Amino acid sequence: MTDNSVTPVTRIAVLVGSLRPDSLNRRVAELLVDRAPEGVVLQIVDGLAEVPFYDERLDAETVPAPAARLRQTVAAADAVLAVTPEYNGTMPAVLNNAIDWLSRPYGQGAITRKPFGVLGTTPTPYGGKWAHEDAVRSAGIAGAVAVDGGIVSQSALEVDVLADDEVIDRFLSVVQALAAHQPVAA
Numbered sequence: 794m795t796d797n798s799v800t801p802v803t804r805i806a807v808l809v810g811s812l813r814p815d816s817l818n819r820r821v822a823e824l825l826v827d828r829a830p831e832g833v834v835l836q837i838v839d840g841l842a843e844v845p846f847y848d849e850r851l852d853a854e855t856v857p858a859p860a861a862r863l864r865q866t867v868a869a870a871d872a873v874l875a876v877t878p879e880y881n882g883t884m885p886a887v888l889n890n891a892i893d894w895l896s897r898p899y900g901q902g903a904i905t906r907k908p909f910g911v912l913g914t915t916p917t918p919y920g921g922k923w924a925h926e927d928a929v930r931s932a933g934i935a936g937a938v939a940v941d942g943g944i945v946s947q948s949a950l951e952v953d954v955l956a957d958d959e960v961i962d963r964f965l966s967v968v969q970a971l972a973a974h975q976p977v978a979a
């Protein structure tokens with residue numbers, strides 16, 4: 794007998810908080826795209842640098858195309874993962890700006906009710922933990938749902954975060970936590 798059942802796919806939109814082409818965090822995000830568990834598809838949201846700073850005057854009937862694309866990509870995803878370094882003790886402005894666009898209209902933004910996780914790495918002992926805590930808090934206020942086990946802050950001081958299997962497993966645990974999260978009813 795043929796099994797016609799289709800395994801559901803969890804689509805995770807990935808917001809990268811660094812714009813550098815050589816960004817370590819972007820490379821981590823790319824690695825996770827390649828290593829995503831079966832049934833999970835990660836899509837890095839490109840074009841964040843083109844999204845203008847949030848301004849309520851721009852958030853009209855027609856919004857700037859890069860902001861509209863960001864909203865559409867996240868709206869079509871099942872969950873959101875931020876992969877980000879830390880700038881001056883918090884998340885980089887590019888990530889904060891993306892969350893702001895995704896938070897509106899209030900209560901109906903593209904991030905509303907989406908499971909949210911964050912991971913990242915910095916060359917300090919703390920691995921960007923303040924940025925990650927702030928990203929979860931901000932996304933939560935924006936309407937997302939922080940998942941249990943949804944934060945991993947990894948120091949890059951004494952380990953090659955792109956090659957160390959234990960580190961990669963820690964990163965993947967956030968992806969798994971997002972994929973395991975039950976959808977939140979509207």
Ligand SMILES: Cc1cc2nc3c(=O)[nH]c(=O)nc-3n(C[C@H](O)[C@H](O)[C@H](O)COP(=O)(O)O)c2cc1C
Binds near residue numbers: 878914917
């Ligand atoms: C403007 C700026 C502020 C930074 N502030 C912090 C910080 O507060 N904490 C930290 O761990 N690293 C900080 N760093 C170092 C970054 O973590 C480091 O440059 C990291 O490699 C950037 O990530 P990327 O490789 O993904 O671009 C800062 C870097 C810049 C450019």
